[in-house]
Amino acid sequence: MKLGRLNHIGIAVPDIDAAIAHYRDVLGATDITEPFDLPEQGVRVCFVNTPTQSGPNSELHGTQLELLAPLDENSPVHGFMQKNPAGGQHHLCFEVEDIAEARTYFESLGKRILGPTRIGAHGTPIFFLHPKDMLGQLTEIMETPKEDAHWSN
Numbered sequence: 190m191k192l193g194r195l196n197h198i199g200i201a202v203p204d205i206d207a208a209i210a211h212y213r214d215v216l217g218a219t220d221i222t223e224p225f226d227l228p229e230q231g232v233r234v235c236f237v238n239t240p241t242q243s244g245p246n247s248e249l250h251g252t253q254l255e256l257l258a259p260l261d262e263n264s265p266v267h268g269f270m271q272k273n274p275a276g277g278q279h280h281l282c283f284e285v286e287d288i289a290e291a292r293t294y295f296e297s298l299g300k301r302i303l304g305p306t307r308i309g310a311h312g313t314p315i316f317f318l319h320p321k322d323m324l325g326q327l328t329e330i331m332e333t334p335k336e337d338a339h340w341s342n
């Protein structure tokens with residue numbers, strides 16, 4: 190399996206509107222998407238796109254932050270928020286060419302895969318690897334979008 194780009198950094202937050210105001214007003218983010226609910230994933234989510242090195246007006250954005258708030262106590266983020274009420278870095282998401290091949294690969298290594306492969310917030314297949322098997326880092330694996338989606342308002 191070949192590791193692809195770091196697609197996004199997942200950040201859990203208690204209040205997504207307050208978090209948007211923080212990234213906009215404190216950190217000066219200019220490319221933040223409207224938040225939306227993903228009930229099947231138990232989260233409310235939005236993306237903060239940072240500019241590329243070539244400046245904020247280029248077509249492709251730089252590193253993307255995925256802000257996540259739990260929808261209810263059944264959310265997979267709920268337990269994390271209980272332990273980290275202020276929120277914080279939640280997961281890393283790496284891209285791969287072929288999600289099925291990647292799933293077989295990690296299974297062959299005995300890594301715990303959390304739930305079925307499903308469509309994530311970027312509209313492509315994802316799965317998660319247990320943090321205890323990944324040096325304490327909850328790791329999302331995502332199939333590379335066929336054309337790089339530019340997430341903006």
Ligand SMILES: CC[C@H](C(=O)O)C(=O)SCCNC(=O)CCNC(=O)[C@H](O)C(C)(C)COP(=O)(O)OP(=O)(O)OC[C@H]1O[C@@H](n2cnc3c(N)ncnc32)[C@H](O)[C@@H]1OP(=O)(O)O
Binds near residue numbers: 265268309310
């Ligand atoms: C909308 C899709 C979007 C996308 O990109 O497309 C997303 O990224 S959605 C993101 C939210 N969804 C998920 O995170 C799904 C996978 N996560 C899970 O299944 C759970 O969160 C799980 C199993 C990782 C943890 O669940 P929970 O906290 O309820 O279980 P435990 O308390 O038993 O935790 C076990 C153990 O792991 C530690 N832990 C929990 N979360 C994290 C984390 N984010 N990073 C590192 N470690 C984590 C927790 O502290 C426990 O450790 P212990 O030493 O036993 O206390």
Ligand SMILES: [Co+2]
Binds near residue numbers: 197199255280282
């Ligand atoms: Co994610």
